[in-house]
Amino acid sequence: MSAWSELVDYLTVADHWWGRRGIATRIGDHVQISVAATAAAVALAVPPALWLGHIRRGGAVATAAVNVGRAVPSFAIVALALPISLRYGFGLGFWPTLVALVALALPPIFTNTYAGVAGIDRAVTDAARGMGMRGHEVLWRVEAPNALPLLLTGVRTSAVQVVATATLGAFVGFGGLGAFINEGFRQQDDGKQLTGAVLVAVLAIATELLFGVGQRLLTPWTNRKGPR
Amino acid sequence: MTTRPARWLLAMLLPLAIIAAGCGSDDDDSASDTTAASGEGGGACSEATAPDDAPAITIGAQDFGESAILAEIYRQCLDAAGYDVSIQEVGGFRDLELAAFDGGDINLAPEYAASMLEALNDQAGEATADAQETADKLKGYLSDLGLVALTPSEAVDTNALVVTKETADKLDLTSLSDLADHPELVLGGPADCETNAFCLPGLKSVYGVDLSAGFTPLEPAAVAPALDAGEIDVALLFSTDSRIVTNDYVLLEDDKGMLAADNVLPVLTTELADVEGLSDLLDAISESLTTSGLTELNRRFDVDVEDADKIAESHLTDAGLL
Numbered sequence: 112m113s114a115w116s117e118l119v120d121y122l123t124v125a126d127h128w129w130g131r132r133g134i135a136t137r138i139g140d141h142v143q144i145s146v147a148a149t150a151a152a153v154a155l156a157v158p159p160a161l162w163l164g165h166i167r168r169g170g171a172v173a174t175a176a177v178n179v180g181r182a183v184p185s186f187a188i189v190a191l192a193l194p195i196s197l198r199y200g201f202g203l204g205f206w207p208t209l210v211a212l213v214a215l216a217l218p219p220i221f222t223n224t225y226a227g228v229a230g231i232d233r234a235v236t237d238a239a240r241g242m243g244m245r246g247h248e249v250l251w252r253v254e255a256p257n258a259l260p261l262l263l264t265g266v267r268t269s270a271v272q273v274v275a276t277a278t279l280g281a282f283v284g285f286g287g288l289g290a291f292i293n294e295g296f297r298q299q300d301d302g303k304q305l306t307g308a309v310l311v312a313v314l315a316i317a318t319e320l321l322f323g324v325g326q327r328l329l330t331p332w333t334n335r336k337g338p339r
Numbered sequence: 340m341t342t343r344p345a346r347w348l349l350a351m352l353l354p355l356a357i358i359a360a361g362c363g364s365d366d367d368d369s370a371s372d373t374t375a376a377s378g379e380g381g382g383a384c385s386e387a388t389a390p391d392d393a394p395a396i397t398i399g400a401q402d403f404g405e406s407a408i409l410a411e412i413y414r415q416c417l418d419a420a421g422y423d424v425s426i427q428e429v430g431g432f433r434d435l436e437l438a439a440f441d442g443g444d445i446n447l448a449p450e451y452a453a454s455m456l457e458a459l460n461d462q463a464g465e466a467t468a469d470a471q472e473t474a475d476k477l478k479g480y481l482s483d484l485g486l487v488a489l490t491p492s493e494a495v496d497t498n499a500l501v502v503t504k505e506t507a508d509k510l511d512l513t514s515l516s517d518l519a520d521h522p523e524l525v526l527g528g529p530a531d532c533e534t535n536a537f538c539l540p541g542l543k544s545v546y547g548v549d550l551s552a553g554f555t556p557l558e559p560a561a562v563a564p565a566l567d568a569g570e571i572d573v574a575l576l577f578s579t580d581s582r583i584v585t586n587d588y589v590l591l592e593d594d595k596g597m598l599a600a601d602n603v604l605p606v607l608t609t610e611l612a613d614v615e616g617l618s619d620l621l622d623a624i625s626e627s628l629t630t631s632g633l634t635e636l637n638r639r640f641d642v643d644v645e646d647a648d649k650i651a652e653s654h655l656t657d658a659g660l661l
Contacts, residue, residue, distance in 0.1 A: 131552070193561060197568035203555070282558045284527070284565065294556055297530035299434050 114305055121302030132286060134306065141287035141314065144277050148209055149270045152216035157262065160221045164228025164258065165250045177221045180214035185276050188214055193283045208280035208287075215276055216269035223265025227258025260330045267322035274315045278307070288314070382660040383623045384416035393614050396422050399429040399436050399445035403559050404640040404647070405496065405579060405633065409449035409603065411651035416620055419661055431559070432531060433458040440486060446608040447621075452477055452491050453599035454537070455606065462536040466599035470495075473600040487612045491602035492625035494633045498537045498598060499578040500526075500591045506572055507589035514592040518548040518573070527565050528575025530556035537598055538575060545597040579630060581638030603628055627658035 121127055128134045156177070163169050192207035201207075231254055239253045278289025288311045295304025327334055396417055400410035410426050417424040427445050429436045433455065439445045452473045453466035459480040466473045470491040477488050502512055510521055518524065532538035533554065542548040555571055563582050566574040573591075576583060583590055605621045612618055636654060639645045655661040 132554075194564060197564050197570065200568075202568070203557070203561070203565055203570045281556070283561055284555050284557050284570070290556065294530040294533065297432055297556075298534045299432070300534075 114301060117302035118305040118309060121300075121306045127306075132290065134291075134310070137286055137288050137290060138310065138314070140285070141274070141277055141289075141311070144205060144209060144212065144280065144285070144287060145270065145274045145314075145318075148212035148216055148273050148277070149266065151209070151213045152220050152269055152273075153266060155213070156217050156221040157224050160224035161228055161250065161255060161258070164225045165246070165254055167229050170225050170229055174218075174222050174225065177218050180216075181218045183214070185211045185215050185279055186282075189279050189283055203284035204280060205285055207283050208277065208285045211279065212273045212277060216273050219268040219272075220262070220265040223268075224258060224262045227261030228254045230261075231257050260326070260333050263322070263326045263329060267319065267326070270318050270322060271315050274318050275311060278311055382655070382658075384419040384620060384655065384660045387420035387616055387620055389417075389421040389617075390615055393422055393617070394446070394610060396424040396447055396611065397445045398424065398426045399439050399448035400426050401429060401436065401448075402431040403577075405577065405637055406449060407647040408636050408640060408650050408654075411647045412624055412654055413447060413449065413605065413621065415648070415651050415655055416624055416660055417617075419655075420616075420620060422617075431529075437484070440484065440606075440608065446611050448606050450488070450604055450606040451496060451601040452488070452604055453497070453601045454535075455488075456480065457536045457599075462534065462540070464536055466536075468596060468598075468600050470600040470602040474602070474604060481606065485609055486606055487609055489605045489607070489612075489618055489621050490625060491600070491604040492628040494579070494603045494628040494630050495601055496577050496579045496603060496630070496633065497593075497601040498535070499576045499580065499583060501566070501574050501576055501583055501588035502572060502591065503566060504587050504589055512589065512591060514594040515542065515546050515548065515597065516594050518542070518550065518591065519546060522549055522552065524550060524572040525553035525555055525570075526550040526573040526575065527555040527557050527562055527571030529559050529562075532556070532575050537601075541597045545595050577637075579634040579637050581634050581641055584634075585638065585642055603633070623660060624655075627654070627660060 122134075126133075130136065159173065163173055188211035189207050192210040193203070196202060196207045196210075228250075235257070236249055236253060239249045244252065277285075277287050278292055280287050281289035281293035288307045291303050291307025291310070293307075295301065295307060398410045398413050400406050414424050414426055427439065429439045429445060429448070436445070436448055437458075440448070452470060456466045456473055456477040457463070459477070465476050474488055474491045481488055500515060500518075502510075506512065511517065512521075526532070526539075528538065533551070533556070534540065539551055539554065542550060550573065553572075555565075557565060557571075562571075562574050562576060563580070563586065565571045566588070567586065574588070576588075578590070582588065604625060607621070632654075636650050639650050640647060652661070
């Protein structure tokens with residue numbers, strides 16, 4: 112039987128869609144942890160990155176520190192977080208996976224936000240100050256809007272990586288779409304495995320498209336073609 | 340005043356330092372010739388001599404401790420006899436191992452009679468509690484693949500369904516039959532439990548126990564910790580897992596005989612089986628293995644966190660094989 116027909120066979124069984132370990136529940140779990148991880152990473156990375164960009168200092172050190180998240184494999188973080196999570200009563204699944212995903216999502220958001228602010232032409236911020244703006248006004252009214260396109264690109268990169276990497280949660284009992292891949296692999300069920308792989312790919316592409324639309328709406332000035 | 344180069348150096352070293360602090364040194368049980376060569380005690384392995392034209396041997400080890408230890412025992416014995424031998428990791432389930440045999444990546448592996456038989460016959464339930472009978476049926480399937488199984492050892496490693504002492508006392512559980520009244524219990528184990536004749540399907544057909552509603556698939560290494568933390572109620576472990584004893588788990592008795600003869604035995608290619616003297620060495624190893632002995636070797640791996648090569652070496656020495 113071809114891979115395609117095994118996939119279709121798996122997807123067309125109603126029982127595979129519903130219930131605690133069904134496709135619908137697992138898509139929901141997958142989206143939930145991806146949104147949570149990306150939102151947490153934004154909350155953790157954007158304020159310090161904006162501030163360090165504003166004062167134009169410490170960026171190299173901070174970027175290096177944040178990049179540890181990219182250097183340590185997510186799988187290792189999941190594995191390390193599991194015993195800690197079990198010991199302190201956070202349980203299997205969600206929390207150990209979330210820790211790894213946040214670590215993965217931090218670097219692109221942090222570096223892009225920092226670069227977005229620190230890369231603004233001095234002439235622009237000097238002009239703002241020359242108009243009488245105070246430091247926080249320069250940050251909120253000049254630097255933040257100028258950094259927004261890069262910041263959003265960082266969030267978009269992180270979100271897509273998070274959606275793809277959330278599959279690792281299957282190793283510690285998290286019921287996202289990775290569970291189909293892990294179970295399909297162990298049970299030698301190609302249809303199940305492909306279901307997980309294809310749905311994760313669809314979800315990642317959907318995330319990419321959603322952010323594309325979001326970026327056009329939030330930063331309409333970047334849509335203009337040609338010289339301004 | 341920090342100079343720029345110093346700052347950059349700090350920036351580059353900081354992540355390295357954090358990584359170094361985070362990862363304890365965890366030596367791979369890499370094949371070290373010194374350990375194998377040290378045991379010149381005059382046992383069967385070191386006294387044997389490999390034929391000059393003997394092919395290179397690659398042993399397939401699966402992703403759990405016992406498989407690593409058994410592979411290392413085979414390796415050190417054959418190495419002492421002068422064979423060109425190495426170990427190849429083949430992941431966590433039998434399809435990969437069979438593919439590795441098929442592709443010539445491995446030509447010897449420690450296996451389990453009943454589980455391998457059921458893997459080859461699509462879980463048809465042919466395995467029985469008789470080791471020799473099960474091994475003979477296994478040989479029939481293996482011959483189609485150009486493989487053979489040698490005499491099964493006494494050491495049996497079946498699936499073991501365990502609960503904590505607390506749960507056992509509270510719900511009055513002693514056997515698998517007792518699970519019938521508690522379909523709400525959460526069973527945790529490797530994902531293949533769902534399709535394994537000696538796990539969920541067996542519980543259903545032999546005991547009428549359906550735990551599929553709460554089944555939680557987990558990596559093998561995460562199962563016992565999840566049971567300790569109360570995240571799962573029933574854990575699927577191996578019967579030679581020392582934590583059943585050390586953590587005071589209650590092993591649910593297989594009162595209706597669902598489990599079959601999962602005796603440890605070597606599976607190898609017919610080419611290797613024809614090498615003069617090789618099968619005798621593997622048989623000698625099988626004779627040295629018992630269920631309680633294997634449980635103790637696993638305890639040293641799981642609880643004492645010893646390396647597989649050290650454990651294997653001391654087993655061979657104690658058994659008078661090196």
